Amino acid sequence: MSEPVRFHFDVAGENFVSAGEASAAVKKLLRQLGMDPAVIRRVSIAMYEGEINMVIHANGGTADILVYADRIVIVLEDHGPGIPNVGLAMQEGYSTAAENVRALGFGAGMGLPNMKRYTDSMDIETAVGVGTKITMEVRL
Amino acid sequence: MKIGKIADLLHADVLCGEEHLENEVHSACGADMMSDVLAFVKDQAVLITGLVNPQVVRTAEMMDMRCIVFVRGKMPADDIVELARESGIVILATMERMYQACGILYENGLYHGGVAQ
Numbered sequence A: 001m002s003e004p005v006r007f008h009f010d011v012a013g014e015n016f017v018s019a020g021e022a023s024a025a026v027k028k029l030l031r032q033l034g035m036d037p038a039v040i041r042r043v044s045i046a047m048y049e050g051e052i053n054m055v056i057h058a059n060g061g062t063a064d065i066l067v068y069a070d071r072i073v074i075v076l077e078d079h080g081p082g083i084p085n086v087g088l089a090m091q092e093g094y095s096t097a098a099e100n101v102r103a104l105g106f107g108a109g110m111g112l113p114n115m116k117r118y119t120d121s122m123d124i125e126t127a128v129g130v131g132t133k134i135t136m137e138v139r140l
Numbered sequence B: 001m002k003i004g005k006i007a008d009l010l011h012a013d014v015l016c017g018e019e020h021l022e023n024e025v026h027s028a029c030g031a032d033m034m035s036d037v038l039a040f041v042k043d044q045a046v047l048i049t050g051l052v053n054p055q056v057v058r059t060a061e062m063m064d065m066r067c068i069v070f071v072r073g074k075m076p077a078d079d080i081v082e083l084a085r086e087s088g089i090v091i092l093a094t095m096e097r098m099y100q101a102c103g104i105l106y107e108n109g110l111y112h113g114g115v116a117q
Helices: A021-032 A036-059 A111-118 B001-009 B034-040 B054-062 B080-088 B096-105
Strands: A007-010 A060-068 A071-078 A119-127 A131-139 B013-017 B029-030 B046-049 B067-070 B091-093
Touching: A007 A021, A007 A036, A007 A131, A021 A036, A021 A060, A021 A111, A021 B054, A036 A060, A036 A071, A036 B034, A036 B054, A036 B096, A060 A119, A111 A119, A111 A131, A119 B001, B001 B091, B001 B096, B013 B080, B029 B096, B034 B054, B046 B054, B054 B067, B054 B080, B080 B091
Parallel strands: B029 B046, B046 B067, B067 B091
Antiparallel strands: A007 A060, A060 A071, A071 A131, A119 A131, B013 B091
């Protein structure tokens, strides 16, 4: 398969209630494609964490999922504040989320580490004041 | 353990998913931080929590969980129940507190299962 199957989603910012809709939709679409359930779970958890991050920190963004014959690529892009110190953000337990986010069950500093945990590769391009682009890959 | 037995043991109300009460589940976890559920849980089918918001259902959905138990008499709003119904997830609501609910289920043979690191 040379051309990937593509899915695109706009993630609304500051709408905690609808956060996760794109990830849930991707989960259903991958099921329809007959993908391995373990792969589907890894993709949807990684994307869900990223989606929550975009809602909490970046006022939303976009999510693109590309399904190749041998891998699934997830690209999350936002125009939020950027990540000043990626090394620090990758540490489990480090979080800049506000207290109201923690009260909702998130902001434990596990988002980025979880995204790395569930994918085979993760690349973060970020610039303070410009935005963040995260590209993750799950090999099939 | 059948989901219906969980409801019986916890004297819980079944808010949705009555058609799945005969389904068997083999492990559970208790947590209020959804980030921890996403990080450390593996193959647990039941989520016991005192947190009530739509992201609890989303988290369970992403983790392929089959049942959510809301403790301490917390009642989810209709939109949360509807989200769970669409996802085929059973929602139970019990007056038991988290510690008791976990203890009762553990004592009756519903253990935690594997934990991913």
